[in-house]
Amino acid sequence: ALLAAAGFSLLNPHAYLDTVVLLGSIGSQQDENLRPLFAAGAITASIVWFLLLGYGARLLAPLFAKPLAWRVLDALVALMLWAIAGSLLLG
Structure with a gap:
């Protein structure tokens, strides 16, 4: 698992x-x-981002064990994408 994580990190062109x-x-x-x-700010922001991502995933794991939570999240993402598309169309 550690080797796979390193591969995803180090071989990721993004x-x-x-x-x-x-x-x-x-x-x-x-x-x-x-x-x-x-540079110090960018490094600090990266560390904070990944710590929040990891700990946030741990905290939200029980919530997202339920299919309804995923449906709500999908609906929110869809609304956000429609809003962005609308703003691009309308200028």
Whole structure:
């Protein structure tokens, strides 16, 4: 399981796209003196995100053991997608 998790992490092209291209291009626009702070903020945000994702999944696991919770989540996602599509159509 650990090897599979490492494979999903290290062989994921989106991870490199996000960290190297996206964060690199945003970081290069920062003042040279502020780049270390930008890097520290990005690292901190990443750590907080993955901790919240892991602990949040653990806390919500009992709720999502019920099919109704999944249906509600699917409905909310569908509403959000329709709202985005509508905003793109209407400008």
